[in-house]
Every structure is written in C-alpha cells, then in structure tokens.
Amino acid sequence: MGFLHRHAWLTPYLLLAPGLAWLAVFFLVPLGFLAYQSLESGSFDVGYAFDWAWGNYWDGIDRYREQLLRSLVYAALATGIALAISYPLAYWIAFRGGRWKSLLLILIIAPFFVTYLIRTLAWQTILADQGFIVGLLRDVGILGDGGRLLATSTAVVAGITYNFLPFMALPLYVSLEQIDQRLIEAAEDLYASKVQAFLRVTLPLSLPGVVAGTLLTFIPAAGDFINAELLGTPKQSMIGNVIQSKFLELADYPAAASLSFTLMAVILVLIAIYARAIGTEKLTG
Amino acid sequence: MTHPLTRQELLRRATFGAALLSIPGFAAACGGDDDGGGGSGKNELADTLRFSNWTLYIDIDEKTKKRPTLDEFKQKFGVNVVYTEDINSNSEYFGKIQGPLSRGQSINRDIIVLTDNERFLSVMIDKDWTEKLDKDAIPNISNLVDVQKSPGFDPDREFSLPWQSGMTGIAYDAKQTKPITSADQLLEDPELKGRMTMLDNFSDSLGIVMLANGDDPSKVTDEGFNRALERVKAASDSGHIRRFTGNDYTGPLSKGDLKAALAWSGDIVQLQAANPNLKWGIPKDGGMIWTDNMLIPKGGDPYTASVYMNYVYDPKVAAKLAAYIAYVTPVKGAKEELAKTDPETANNELIFPTEETLSQVHLIDPAALKNDKYQEAWQAVLGA
Amino acid sequence: MRFIRRHVLTVYAVLAFAYLLVPIGIVILFSFNDPAGRFNYTWQGFTFDHWRNWDGVPGLRDAMVLSIEIALLASLLATILGTLIALALVRYGFRGRGATNLLIFLPMSTPEIVLGASLLALFINLKVFLGFTTILIAHIMFCISYVVVTVKARLIGFDRSLEEAAMDLGANEWTTFRKVTLPLIAPAILAGALLSFALSVDDFVITYFNSGSEITFPLFVWGAARVGAPPQVNVMGTLIFLFALTLMVVNVLVTMRREARAQA
Numbered sequence: 001m002g003f004l005h006r007h008a009w010l011t012p013y014l015l016l017a018p019g020l021a022w023l024a025v026f027f028l029v030p031l032g033f034l035a036y037q038s039l040e041s042g043s044f045d046v047g048y049a050f051d052w053a054w055g056n057y058w059d060g061i062d063r064y065r066e067q068l069l070r071s072l073v074y075a076a077l078a079t080g081i082a083l084a085i086s087y088p089l090a091y092w093i094a095f096r097g098g099r100w101k102s103l104l105l106i107l108i109i110a111p112f113f114v115t116y117l118i119r120t121l122a123w124q125t126i127l128a129d130q131g132f133i134v135g136l137l138r139d140v141g142i143l144g145d146g147g148r149l150l151a152t153s154t155a156v157v158a159g160i161t162y163n164f165l166p167f168m169a170l171p172l173y174v175s176l177e178q179i180d181q182r183l184i185e186a187a188e189d190l191y192a193s194k195v196q197a198f199l200r201v202t203l204p205l206s207l208p209g210v211v212a213g214t215l216l217t218f219i220p221a222a223g224d225f226i227n228a229e230l231l232g233t234p235k236q237s238m239i240g241n242v243i244q245s246k247f248l249e250l251a252d253y254p255a256a257a258s259l260s261f262t263l264m265a266v267i268l269v270l271i272a273i274y275a276r277a278i279g280t281e282k283l284t285g
Numbered sequence: 286m287t288h289p290l291t292r293q294e295l296l297r298r299a300t301f302g303a304a305l306l307s308i309p310g311f312a313a314a315c316g317g318d319d320d321g322g323g324g325s326g327k328n329e330l331a332d333t334l335r336f337s338n339w340t341l342y343i344d345i346d347e348k349t350k351k352r353p354t355l356d357e358f359k360q361k362f363g364v365n366v367v368y369t370e371d372i373n374s375n376s377e378y379f380g381k382i383q384g385p386l387s388r389g390q391s392i393n394r395d396i397i398v399l400t401d402n403e404r405f406l407s408v409m410i411d412k413d414w415t416e417k418l419d420k421d422a423i424p425n426i427s428n429l430v431d432v433q434k435s436p437g438f439d440p441d442r443e444f445s446l447p448w449q450s451g452m453t454g455i456a457y458d459a460k461q462t463k464p465i466t467s468a469d470q471l472l473e474d475p476e477l478k479g480r481m482t483m484l485d486n487f488s489d490s491l492g493i494v495m496l497a498n499g500d501d502p503s504k505v506t507d508e509g510f511n512r513a514l515e516r517v518k519a520a521s522d523s524g525h526i527r528r529f530t531g532n533d534y535t536g537p538l539s540k541g542d543l544k545a546a547l548a549w550s551g552d553i554v555q556l557q558a559a560n561p562n563l564k565w566g567i568p569k570d571g572g573m574i575w576t577d578n579m580l581i582p583k584g585g586d587p588y589t590a591s592v593y594m595n596y597v598y599d600p601k602v603a604a605k606l607a608a609y610i611a612y613v614t615p616v617k618g619a620k621e622e623l624a625k626t627d628p629e630t631a632n633n634e635l636i637f638p639t640e641e642t643l644s645q646v647h648l649i650d651p652a653a654l655k656n657d658k659y660q661e662a663w664q665a666v667l668g669a
Numbered sequence: 670m671r672f673i674r675r676h677v678l679t680v681y682a683v684l685a686f687a688y689l690l691v692p693i694g695i696v697i698l699f700s701f702n703d704p705a706g707r708f709n710y711t712w713q714g715f716t717f718d719h720w721r722n723w724d725g726v727p728g729l730r731d732a733m734v735l736s737i738e739i740a741l742l743a744s745l746l747a748t749i750l751g752t753l754i755a756l757a758l759v760r761y762g763f764r765g766r767g768a769t770n771l772l773i774f775l776p777m778s779t780p781e782i783v784l785g786a787s788l789l790a791l792f793i794n795l796k797v798f799l800g801f802t803t804i805l806i807a808h809i810m811f812c813i814s815y816v817v818v819t820v821k822a823r824l825i826g827f828d829r830s831l832e833e834a835a836m837d838l839g840a841n842e843w844t845t846f847r848k849v850t851l852p853l854i855a856p857a858i859l860a861g862a863l864l865s866f867a868l869s870v871d872d873f874v875i876t877y878f879n880s881g882s883e884i885t886f887p888l889f890v891w892g893a894a895r896v897g898a899p900p901q902v903n904v905m906g907t908l909i910f911l912f913a914l915t916l917m918v919v920n921v922l923v924t925m926r927r928e929a930r931a932q933a
Contacts, residue, residue, distance in 0.1 A: 337882075339895065340893045341707075341895075341897075347726070350724065371880070371884060371892070373892035377877060381878050384793050385793050393882070531895075552896075554706070
C-alpha cells in the first residue's frame, strides 16, 4: 500500500495494464495485419502484394454504399426496438426482482445456450407462413393475403433485435439497479406524480445504462451478417454479408479488410457524434 | 475421443496452454511442423490417420456411439483414426486452412474432403497444396464409377478421390402445387412466386438454368453465363425467388413455406421420410451433380491416407457408408453388396441412381468456377 | 391506480420473458420429437428416446463440455481484466484516456470474420498450436470490451461518499474497495460476466478459425444442421438451460436459508 501511496499516479496504469496488454497483443497486432492486407492489391490466383492500394477503400465505399447504409439503419432500428422492449423489463427486474434477480438475468441470456442456429430455426417454426402467428396477422389484416414474415426486412431486423436483446437489457439493469429507491420516494413526497418521478429521477439516473446498452447493441449489430443471411433476401444484405462474401467466396482479402475498416471508421464517427450529443460525462464518468 | 474427463485433465485444461488431446498434436506444437503422421518409410503405415470430414457424413451406430467402418479400419490396419468433423462449408474451411497452407505449414491432416462444385478444390490442386495419392496402395481405384474417372480439375485422378456425390434437382410439395419438372417452370410459373428458393452456389443454380437455356454448363461461355445470370437476377428482383439458400431450404420446404426449391438428393431422402408429399426430380433439361472429394493436404501422409481410401473403395465398405449417408456412392458394386442385406435402400433411386439418371446430370466447368468475374457477378446477385 | 400500475409492469415483464424464451420452449418441445428421417423440423410424435439416448451422437457431449469450459474460463478472465480497465477509466485521469476508450470500442466494431482470420494469421505466424488455448485467448479478447462498457455504466453513477465515509472511519483503500466498492458494483460485474458467458458459448466465426481440431457446441451444431441436427442437440441445449436454472434456484434458496438463520 505504501508504494502505491507514494506513486499514486501509477495506479490507473497498473489497472489498465493486464487488459490493455491482452488487447494489444491479441487484437491490435491482428488489426495491424488486417490494415496491411487492406492495402494490398492483386488477385487470389496471382497473389496479393502490398501496394498502398487506397483504391480498395474508395472502391468499397462506392460499390457498397447501399449495404453500408442499410446496415446502419437496421442496427439503429434494432437498437431502438431493443431499448423499448428491454427498459421496462430491466426496470421490473431491478425494482421488483428481489432475491430472484440473478436468476432472472440468467433467463435473459438463456437463449444463448442453444446456439444461434437453433434459436433461429425455432423462430422460423413460430413465424412460418402456415403457422399460427402469420395466420393471425393475416386475419387481423396486418399482413396481406399472401403476406409473410420470413424472408423480409422485418424478419432481419426482428432477428437482430432478438439476438442482441441481452446486450441492451443487462447494462440497463445494471444502471437501474443501483438507483436508490429513496430518491424516488423523496420525489413523490415532494408531490411528484409517478410519471414525473420517473422522468425526473429514474430516467436520468439510468442514462449511463442506456448509453452502454445502446453501444453494446448498435456496434456489433452494424457488422452482423448472419441474420440477413438466414432470414433475408438479397435485398436485405448488409455490409457484413459483403465482407463475408469477399473473404470466403471470392478470397478477396484486401477488399474484405478495407471494407471492415470502412465500417469501423463509420461506427467510430457515429460513436463520437453520439458522445457529443449525450455529453461525455455519461460515457466516461 | 469420448473419454470422460478425469480430474487431472480438468486441472490440466484449466492451466493455460496445456490442452493437448493427441500425441501428434503435441509433436506438432513442439516441432512447429508436421510430425504427427509418423510414417517415415514410403510404405509404412503411420500410427494415426487424421481425417477431417463434413459433420455426420460417415456411418454412425447410435447405440454404441461408434463409427463402424472407422473402427473396422482401425482393427484391420492397426491405425488409430482421429476423425474431426470440422468441415461445414467449402469456403469457410478453405478460409481457415489457406492461412497455414499459403505459408507452407501443414494443417495436420491426412485427409480432408472438399466439393468439386466450388472453386476451392481446384485451387488446392493448382496451388500444389495437396500431396499425390499413392495409387499403388489403391488397387480398388478400379471400382471408381466411370463418370468420375477423369474430371476436369484432376484428369488423371492423381490428387483426389470421390467420397460421396449428390445430385441437384427440383423438389416440390405435391400437396401445394402441380409437379414442377423443369427450370423454366420453376422460374416462370406465377403460382410459385415468392414460394420457391434457389441455391446460393452458382454451379447448382446457374448450371440448371444454363441447361434450360440450351447452354452446356460443363463448357461455360460468357454468353451462356450471362443469359443464365440475367434470368436468375430478374426472378430474384421481382421477388419470384424467395431466397437463396444453403441447405436451409429444408426447413421451409418441410413446413410448407415453400412450394418448390432447388434441392439436393441426399436431403430429400431425409425429408421424404418425414413428409411423403415432397417429391424430387431431375429437371427435364438436366440437373447437376457434385462430388465431395477426398484430398491429402500438404504435409499429410500419402501412404496411410491412400490405404484408407482403398479401404473405402471396397464395395462392402462403400455399401455400409452409402446406406447411412444416403448420398450417391462413387463405388461400383456397392449397390449389389447392399442389396444382399438391405434391398429397400439399395433400390432407392436417390441413393443409387440408374445409368439413365446419371446421364442427365452434369458437372460444372471447373474453369467457370475459377473465373473471378463470374464469381463476382454471382455474388452481386446474392446481394454482396 | 397504484395497484394497476404495479400489475401492468409485471404483466409486461412476463410477456417480455415469454418473447425471450418461446424459442427455448420450441427447442425443448422438439427434443421430445420423433422424426422419421434426420431433419427435426416437423412434429411427428412424442418420444423419450432421445432423452434416454442423450449421449448417442458422438462428439456432441464433448463439444458441449468444451464450450462450457471455455465460456467459464473466458468470462472469468475477461471480467477481471475488464473490470480493472473500467475502474481505471472512470476513476482516474490519465494520459491516453481517449485512446483507451477508442481501443475498447474497436473489437466490437470489427466484423468477426476478418477478426477471426487475422487472429489466426497471428497464431500461425507464431506457430502456436491451435486448440483450446487459442480459442480461449480469442474469447477473452472479444469479451473484455463488453465487460468494460457494462461495468462502466455502474461506476459512472457511483456515489463516492460511501467510500469516503468508510475511509473516514479508518479503512484503508484496499479494505474500502473490498468491503464497500466491490459489493456495490457486484451486479455490474455479474452482468458483465453473464454477457461474456453468452458471447463465448455462442460464438461461431472467430472460434471456427482459431479452433484447430477442437469442436465447440456451435461448431458442431452448424455442421450437423447441414444434414439434420439430431434431437440430441435439443436435449443438450435443454439440459444446459435447466442446469443453469437449477444452480440459480439453489443459490437463492441457500441465501434465503442463510438469511432466515441469521435472523433467528
């Protein structure tokens, strides 16, 4: 302890060191390799060589603008819907969960135990054209006569939402759970209605959780490919699908790499804008 | 590899970097290059055969949890088989192994299995990433069916040998639609709009459309390719084609979401068992055939691998494999062998197609698979 | 008024859980299915066979065990590393704060396929044996960010006055951390660990590239689905789900018993 007192400035660095070292070796180094690859040119047959091929980037943005934009839109939609669904749920667990909170949290991640493919197959059974739900929606008029849910944008966004729900719910819970109930009681004592108490006390205090959940949902969702692949048609393809295709089918590693960096850059820019809008104290405390 | 974990093993695994499951693997880790084959002499069997295959693509006895033909091989030749089911897609598996192979490193396998209707099989051979078969050790190669004797990507069968084949044709739900017997019908019948799927691999989808257009998929020309591509693209844009699928057409087809689909023969065998209304046939202008081929990746042991291949080309063994896997066997005589014990399966035309059926299916032109422009154009239709 | 409001929220929560768990219901249901043929898509009949023969598919149990082992270890380590980073980021000013925040967001934004392949390239260049360790390394790597963001959310609104009070009462920093801070941020650490566990047990792409010959549960299922995932896959998923539930229920009961005894 004495050492740390005299050298208190060291503390943050010591805390950061193990995790950052891990990321430096096992993330930054591969990322460097990827960056190198993104500037190569050539073809798979002849081989690729480093060429400062910035053209890969312009090319990628030019040809795949549509998929890039679509990814951002789908991710944003999924994030918004996930927030709407998760907030009341997280609220209920935090304030009414009592001693069962941990159990309820496990239930939230339970779908992950059965692997993505199996849960998607289960949804395909539930939402099958001849199934109960689609039938109901057709009867009620929401879906047209030959309407369907699967193989549509709705299915893709719903798939993304469902699969990222825990990433929104858990951070929300974390933030809500630490709110001191007495603050809410105090507000009500001061003649605030329930709604006012929520809007003026609970909501602002839960914002760090909202921000965290939004980031943990939007960022990976933007790069997602599997939902579009299994639940969509070519009209729903996202930038993740393009990158998959470039890498796996076409073995065009520079294209895959440069598109990945483009996506990452776009996401980082959006995060920066978001941080500015929210006010950075909420992000970094 | 189904031994229960002892406490020691659990502890060992819990300390970093100690999870080694096989001696060859340990040797590879130490040496950094392949040592696991062990067969030093030319005609000496290695201690272990490392075989990577597609999941559930070999016979299994559910009661004993064993793989009968592998166990018999082990007993007969004294070679331990490390059987890994880590292939589930040609492109993904290739994406995984091209790293070490392009750097001259071994991938620690003696046999892997890749399909001939995607470019990766030819790439492996062209880039010299495979070892030559030791044909002296494979006298049973004479049992290879004639149609497979000289494929474009390996005219002398020096590097590859078929494992199983599959046929691509049109499946339809007889309860929902009249019989769909041609690609023209598949693409143009208005009843099928939004209720049919095509496969996401161009040799299957475009191959069949080329045949319907009167073009030859085994000798693809730019015009032929473009004709087929335009047709498929138009059908996709209009929403006629519901989706492009891998084998995930099987779910929607069995549940009635689809009226028709391009489908593989082996899948249909299974689907029909559950839903006899599903019918399948080769399109009247012709269908496609694809074959999963065994390869010896660089660094593998050619002799031991070849001995295994010879074993699998024995009609008795081939019969057992065909009976379980239910795809098309490349071994002559397997049908007759199976007829002795299981005449029903032996007469299943999807597993043992007649000469006539086989004459109606075509293999894609390997050169077309290697054509980057074609591949990119097709990926664009898929949305990428 | 209050009565209605209270119940609306509960009803909503039940519906939300139903939405989350209905696919699990289907999975459990189909584990009792008796499909003719290898595909388990349509209901054909009830049977306990696949439960009796739950271990009948070679490799499936090993795959599940491997996935759980890796997930437990990865979430443990990622949670530790991530929590430390979160503490540093929220409570201290230091040079490179912005860069660190950036670094945390990068792994999440990188598409899995290029991340997996590049990591593989690293391992190949270092001639590292591909298997359990490399999978573990990869999982820890991509889980750290999620833990950091989750724990940060908790630390941001944290009321330092409690810690100050403890220190005023004579506790040193370490004791304060252990007895005041840690318990208060425990829910966030648990949430981070759960997210890491979920990510790890379900990961396919990065694992596929870095697994060598090891087969995890997702790898097995993806491969098996091609020819028809056997109902034992459903059985396995159900078993894990039930096991986790049981653990938690036992945990709650033990806590209740402990509290009751403390009061007595």
